[in-house]
Amino acid sequence: MSVPRVRFAPSPTGDLHVGGVRSALFNWLHARHTGGVFVLRVEDTDRARSTDEATNIILEGMAWIGMEPDEGPFFQSRRGDLYRARVQELLAAGGAYRCWCTKETIAEKRTAAEKTGTLFRYDRICRGRTEGPSPDAPFVLRAALPEEGEVVIEDVVKGRVVIRNDHLDDFILARADGSPVYNFTVVVDDIDMGITHVIRGDDHLNNTPKQMHLYRLLGAEPPVFAHLPMVHGPDGKKLGKRHGAASILQFRELGFLPDVMRGFLARLGWSHGDQEEFTTDELIQLFDLTGVRGSAAVFDHTKLEWLNGRRIREMAPMELLDLAQPFLERAGIPTDAAWLPRAVVAVQERAKTLVEIAEKLTMFVDRGPVTFDEKAQTKFLTDDSKPRLAALADALAAVETFTAPEVEAATSRFLEERELKMKHIGQPTRVALTGGTVSPSIYDVMEIFGREVTLDRLRSAAGD
């Protein structure tokens, strides 16, 4: 058996959203799992809606998520010759015919059909015609489909789907200006590129019977089809722009890890028992098209965050720091600061995204006087606590090496002598050091700030 060949075929008309990326992922996984070939094909036959910018977004998104194509990207806009050649063949063989009906006439008939509540189908009045109303009258090219019988799709995920041919119409292959249309180009390209498995969103399921006829008309064997369930937003509708973050690049900006995105997206419609987290290697090893569910899934942002947090926590600190680089820069954190490696450790178990890593790190940048959160100040910097902070500062001054364990030991001794509990000085110390009530362990904070800053802050909080 020849190697499986799959493709991801987005159209560059806007953002590359996560639904599309999931389709790409399933194709990619199928290729990797089976030792097949993953092809990227940009479907830009609609010149009016396609933009270079959108193409770049697709390429960038695919690169970020780590699914570089084995072949391509190919652009349909550069394959006009192939489509023209195929359509001529079809015309000659009687698989296609010229249709001189105008858009307007068709539209009228459509509205009329809608009124009677029946399915609109082109009435095929041009099918027998050999010439138009005038020699230079514009025409489109239509597929000559059978009027009786039915098409059977043996879909890997949907099962057997049967469509009656009299529900199909002689759809357009090429526009009046000669440019080919989607349903034609996909088939031509999938044949030309030797695609063995068409794995795509189930919004294409309705196109499939038409395409199957085209395969036959073009003398080719149809591929295996696998129609994936849609990804929905929280409102249960097909995921789109108005669902907040939907574009894959947005998730990069939000500080999600590409690896986590892959694992999460794979679980939308596919699963392996109760396993929640997958490395990419596991995905490749375990993924199987036949395990894909048929029903749509809602994109659960909260679970994605949990997954991302888990991965961040288990990552090597230096690796994390490396990945967080751009986010630190954006947050104005000097990326060469000596305290960074230490601080990342203190912060990594508390962050769900790289953005949060940067946010939590910013408190260590400024070493000058603290700006107090008003509530925190009144609540914890009291007449009771202030003298203790001053005394603690004195106790800490004697610590030999100013590391978290040393500082902690010294603090414990201090507490013991005074018969105090940690809870008596914990929050006051935190407020003194950071100005607020939330931070990593105060011992970590002290080490990161160092002796000088720690004592200064402790004393100045005790002072006023």
Next chain:
RNA sequence: GCCCCUAUCGUCUAGCCCGGUCCAGGACGCGGCCCUCUCAAGGCCGAGACGGGGGUUCAAAUCCCCCUAGGGGUACCA
């Protein structure tokens, strides 16, 4: 309207193909408790679902039919 797809906790899902082991399992989220210098993390406990109705069968979440609901499509878009 018409055509197609889908239907297990709020969400992602296991189980369904090969009926009994399911008074339906896991995870996110939620509530509580524990741990604790705060916040997280972690641990434990809890609430929470087979859309409805008919069949078939000794037995149905699992098989069949109908209904309902949701989604998708219905372009000289992809």
